[in-house]
Structures are given as C-alpha cells and as structure tokens.
Amino acid sequence: MSTNLAAIGYLVAAVCFILALRGLSSPATSRAGNRYGMIGMAIAIVITLLALPHARASTYLFILLALVIGGGIGYVVARRIEMTAMPQLVAAFHSLVGLAAVFVAIGAFSSPADFGITDPDGHIHLLSRLEMGLGIIIGAITFSGSVIAFGKLQAKLPPSIEKAFGPLQPLVRTAMSSRPILLPGRHAINMTIGALIVLLLLWFIAAESTVAFTLMTLLAFAIGFLLIIPIGGADMPVVVSMLNSYSGWAAAGIGFTLKNPMLIVTGALVGSSGAILSYIMCRAMNRSFVSVILGGFGETAAAAGELEERTVKAGSAEDAAFIMENAQKVIIVPGYGMAVAQAQHAVRELYDILTKKGVEVKFAIHPVAGRMPGHMNVLLAEANIPYDVVFEMEEINNEFGQADVAYVIGANDITNPAAKTDTSSPIYGMPVLDVDKAKAVFFIKRSMAPGYAGIDNPLFYMDRTMMLFGDAKKVTEEVVKAMG
Template sequence: MSINIAAIGYLVAAVFFILALRGLSSPATSRAGNRYGMAGMTIAIVITLLALPHAGIGTYLLIVLGIAIGGAAGFVIARRIEMTAMPQLVAAFHSLVGLAAVFVAAGAFLNPADFGITNLDGSIKGLSLVEMGLGTIIGAITFSGSVIAFGKLQAKLPPGAEALVPGFLKPAVAAAMSSRPIMLPARHAINIAIGLVILLLLVAVTATESGTAFVLMTLLAFAIGVLLIIPIGGADMPVVVSMLNSYSGWAAAGIGFTLQNPMLIVTGALVGSSGAILSYIMCRAMNRSFFSVILGGFGETAAAAADTGDKTVKSGSAEDAAFIMENAQKVIIVPGYGMAVAQAQHSVRELYDTLTKKGVEVRFAIHPVAGRMPGHMNVLLAEANIPYDVVFEMEEINNEFGQADVAYVIGANDITNPAAKTDTSSPIYGMPVLDVDRAKAVFFVKRSMAAGYAGIDNPLFYMDRTMMLFGDAKKMTEEIVRSVEG
C-alpha cells in the first residue's frame, strides 16, 4: 500500500475518533459514539496491517492471533463485567495501554533497525531515543498508577495477582489497595528526587544508549507511578481515573513517534488532551487543585474526621417516604455511589415509573463526580433505561431543588453536603454541591451514619426536614415502590 493511501485511511480513522469523542459527550449519543470509535479502530488496524513493510505470512499470523486473543478476552470481560465495576475496568484497561507502550519502547531500543530509527553507523537516532524514553516513562507511570487505582476502587488486587506477592509484602500491598490515602514521610521530597533521577537517566540513555540506564529509568518510573497514586484518597478517584486516561494517551502518542505511525500520534493526542481537560474540569467541580492531584496530593491537608457528637437524626420507614412521595408534585432523585454498590438502578427505574403513573414529576440530578468515575451515574441510569430527558447535570437542575417537594438521595454523601457552601474550615469548602437542602423534604438512604469518602460529617442529616432511611438502597427503594403501588 502506498504512503498516500495509508495517510488518507488514517485521516478517515482520525475523523471517526473525533466523532466518537463528540458522541460520548452525551448519554443520548453515546451509543453512536461507541460505534464511531469501533469503526475508526477497525480502519486503523486494517490500514496498519496493509502498510506493514516486508511482512511475511508468519508475521501476519502472529498479529491476527494476538488480535483474536485480545478481542476474545475483551468480549468476555465486557459481557461479564457489572456496570458498578466499570471504573475498575477502565483503570485496568489504562494499565494495559501503559504496559504496551513500555513493551514497544523496549522492543525499539533492543532492535532499532527493525523500526527504522538508526543512523548510518547503526546507532539509534537521538530524537528517537528521547521519544521512546518519554513513552516508556509515561507508560510505566500509567501502568503502575492504574494498578493502584484499580486496587483502591476494587479494594483488592486483580485476580491471580495476589498469589504473586511475597508474604512479607502483603500487608503493605493491602494498605496500598485501601481507599484511604497513604501519606509516606517526606513523600514529596522522595517523588522529586526520583523524578530528577529519571530525567538524568533519560539524558544518559539519549547520550550513551546505555541498556542499564534504560532499565533503571523504567523501574523508577514504575515506582513513581505507585508513589503518586497511593497518597490519593478514594474521594479523588474520579479525577485519578481521568488523569490516568490522559497519561495513557500521551504514552501512546510518544510511542507513535517511535513507530513513525501518524495514526497512533493523533489518537494518543486526542485521548491525552481530552483526558487532561476532563481532569481539570473535575478538579474544579471538586474544589481540588489540578496540580495537587496529579502530583500525588501535593499540598493537601487531611480531612477532618466525621463527628456526630450529640446530634440526633429522624429515622423513617419506606411507608413514610412512599406516602409523601405519592402526594408530591415534584421529586428529584439524587443517585450516588450507594446506588452503585447496592445495584439499585433498576429499582430506581421502577420508582420512577410508579411515581410518574401517579402524576408525579420525577427528575434526576447528577453531580459531575458522583460515583467513582466521570459519567458513572449516567451509565447506571442508562442501563436501567431511564429516559435521557429526565436526567440533568448539576448546573441544569440545581435551581429546581427549591421547588421540589421531595429530594430522594441514594448514598450521595459529600456531593450533597451543605457545609461546602457555608463552613470555611471544611475540607470541601468551595466545592460545588447539589442544593438538596433547599427541597421541602429530604429522604436520605444510607446503610449507617458513616461518613463519605471525604471523612466529614454532613449537616444535611440533622435538618428538621430530613428523614434518614437506613438500609440497603435496593431493598429500601423496592419497599417504597410496593408501598406506593399498594
């Protein structure tokens, strides 16, 4: 295949990827966005295979075999994965992108002639060494950081990985997999020192083509990926997942330069830039410093522990909530991670249908960082076939809480905390929250009075018009539906 035809094919694939990003920006067009992405990837793969120089039948067989194995694994995982575990799946896939970048860079370093990156004397081109070095560093950080992010979301290592951990390291690994931040002494000084050593090793690799320096640089990049993510708590996991998505894109772009593949460069740049923009938007939504998060919580202070003191709450039953809901004119449902854990999205759909039949106007309010990744709640509601036109983002619906008769909150602690608006000493002060406290009545579904990921008390629990509904979100919602229907 000629270079010009390949370039046109890659351009068409790039257009499909741009359309995919555009489609994925809205739940209503997300299916079309996925189809565009699949079409673009198919075109990119076909063009790459046809453009391979001097490839024999054995090479094609190995590539097809790899695609078949990877495609089959992806199909099985996609069919079996629970929607509640989607954040973990995204983190795991990011880790594979990073590891692939490391492997490709290592292959190019060991066999530069096969990649066409050598000078006339057989040495590796200096610019290529820089490109593969940066791709290796970013890829290694992406891999190890994504593994830790997976562990913090899943609260355990990937299947089979635990058996590979030596016994004396298992307590440390278990701590790293906790959603609680791990604050090592002088962690910032350690990270800065390791970062400087990595840069020096990159210079050494570029100047001398030292294999030892390349290996040390890679190992330290793996290490700093772990050190950057373990100090970040579960509350910031949505930003971390988005940030690692950006890293995986830049790693792919860096390796694209090494492979001299424009499609990989364009795709990596699209993923990297969109992930960085999304991370920045989410940091603003959480009142977090963008650089603080990407540097491993640099400059953060510990959150204050929840303190209920002598405060009392009003505890109610499903029957109490059902009576008020069916006599309401407007109900706003606020889903949070509690809905995901209980897998209550289908029960929530039943509640929506039941109240709508009674003539009640029902809407859904989505906070940008509800759940454990961007769009987590949107995905769950879409799985339950809840109409897109009743699902609203925070800025679209926040001013409607004042006219709502009922706000039904399902395990959304920190994103409904009014202290973010009034308490200057609160760790979440300044974070935009849903104005649930303005509704005439608030029903808050929780298993217990435990604090959310921010680890702080929520004054909303103790308001006169708030009724706590203690129990599993799915069972509680089902009981409310039965009471309304009965």
C-alpha cells in the same frame, strides 16, 4: 499499500475517532459515538497491517493470534462485567495501554534497526531516543498508577488471587484501601525520584545508555505507584480521567517511535480529552489539579476523629412512599451508594411508579458522583432511565427550592452543605447539589459513616431530613412496594 492510500485511510479513522469523542459527550449519542470509535479502530488496524514493511507470513500469524486472544478476552469481559465495576475496568484498560507503550519502547531499544530509527553507524537517532524515553516513562507511570487505581476502586481482591501474594498480603490490602495512604516525606521522595528520572532521560538521550534506560523505566514504575497511593477515593474520578490522559500521551510518544501517524493522532486525542476532562472535574470540586496529585484529601478530619455525634431522624420506607406519592416534584440524586447496591433498576421502578401517579421526577447528577466521570449516567442508562429527565448539576441546582422531595441515594460529599458555609471544611468551595433547599429530604445510607472526604454532613441533622438506613436497592424496592 501506497503511502498516499494509507494516509487517506488514517485520515478517515481520525475523523471517526473525533466523531466518537463528540458522540460520547452525551448519553443520548453515546451509542453512535461507540460505533464511530469501533469503525475508526477497525480501519486503523487494517491500514496498519496492509502498510507493514517487509512483513512475512509469520508476522501476520502472530498478529492474528494476538488479535484473537485479545479480542476473545475483551468479548468475555464485556459480556460479564457489571456496570458497577466499570470504573476499575477502565483503570485496568489504562494499565494495559501503559504496559503496551513500555513493551514497544523496550522492543525499539533492543532492535532499533527493525524500527528504522538508526543512523548509518547503527546508533538510535537523537530525536528517537527522546520519543522513546518519554514514551516509556509515561507508559510505566500509567501502568503502575492504573494498577493502584484499580485496586482502590476494586477495594478487595478475590481470596484466590490475594493468596498468591503470600507474605505481601497485608501490604496489598493496604494499597487497595480507598483511604489515602500518606507516606512520611512523600513529596520529597517523589520530587527526588522525578529529578532522577529527568537526569536519567538526559543521560539516555546523550549516551544511549542501557543502564540509564533500565533505571529510568524502573523509577517510572515506582513513581506511578507512589503518586496514586496517597490519593483517596474522593478524588478517584479525577484520577481515572488523569490516567486516561496519561495513556493517550504514552501512545502518542510511542507513535513517534513507530512512525505511525494514526497512533500519534489517536494518542493526542485521548491525552488532550482526558486532560480537559480532568480540568473540568477539578473545577467541579473547586480543587487544583496539583492538589489532587499531591493526594491525602480528607485524611485530616477522619484521622483526628472529629466527626460530630448528633441525633438524626430515622424513617421507614412507608414514610418515604407516602410523602413522595403525594408530592408534585421529586428530584432523585444518585451517588456511589446506588452503584454499590446495584440499585439502578429499583430506581427505575421508583421512577415509573411515581410518573404513573402524576409526580414530576428528575435526576440530578454531580460531575464527580461515583468513581469515574459519567459513572451515574452509565448506570441510569443501563436501567433505561429517559435521557431527558437526567440533568447535570448546573442545569438543575436551582430547582431544588421548588422540589417537594429530594431522594438521595448514598451521595454524601456532593450534597454536603458545609461546602457552602464552613470555611474550615476540606471541601469548602466545592460546588454541591443544593439538596438542603428541598421541602423534604430522604437520604439512603447504610450507616452514619462519613463519605470519602472523611467529614460529617450537616444535611443528616436537618429537621426536614429523614434517614433511610439500609441497602439502597432493598430500601428503594420497599418504597416501591409501599406505593403499590
């Protein structure tokens, strides 16, 4: 294939990827966005295969085998994965992108002539060493960090897999805890390792040293692990978005090594969009990106055992059903409790029956609800909740004052009014949904345990709040049954 034709093909693929990002910015256009992304990726793969220099039949055979294996695994995972497990699946995908970048960098370092990155003397070009070094560092950090993020999101491995770790099982369980794991002197350790990685990168660029390359890679794996374990579940949406950005920059770095413009453009798109989303989500939490990376959010209050013990008003599904079916306006606030209980379809039944009774029903989505960006939107879309009744926080927050009922499903920290009033609270200043302004609040929760921030929620003790203890799916089904 000619260079000009390949360039045109890559340009078309890049346009498809841009349209994909635009489409994925809204639930209403997400299907079209996915299709654009699939078309763009298919074009990019075909162009790359046709443009391979000096390719032999065996080369295409190995590529085809890899496509069949990878595509087969992807198909099976896509068919079997529960929507509630999407956050950890995304983290797993990020880890594979990082690992691919590491493997490509190792391959390029081992056989630089095959990659066309050597000078007449057989040495790797100086610029190629920089690109390769940055690619493998970012890729290694992305891989190990994503593995830990997957563990924190999954929370528990299947017993058969856990047994494979043998005596390391307690360590694995600890690493997979959603609580922040604060190592003594962690900041000093991370800064030391980071400085060593920079020095090794400079050594590798200057001397093309195998020792520097190896140590740099191992330390990058280590710091990826150390950066994520201090981060608690409250910050997981930002972490997932951040790792998405890392995976893009890793791909872009390796794109320079491979001299593949499509990989550079795609990596830059993913990296920049992930970085922008991370920034937006940090703003939604009123936290700086640096504070998220440093980790440990909410650990102080939980560890000190400072949670208050006060009386709450417990209600029943019948109470909630009677009040909601006689209301004029109900706002449903989904949180991670809905995802854990897989209650989205029961919530759809609640929406349907309330709508038939003439009640206006809307959904309020906080930017960091759940475990990943858009987690609640995905679950509601799976249950075929109409897009036009789902609103982001800034669109609906001023409507809680006119709502007869706010029906909260396990959304703890994002509804905590302490964020607006308590200057000593770890979440003070974080924008929250103004659930406390509704005339009545029904809060579904398994227990009085704190959320990921590890702090008490004054909303539980308000006179107008009624706690509905139990599994979100079962409680919502009971409410629907009581209305029937």
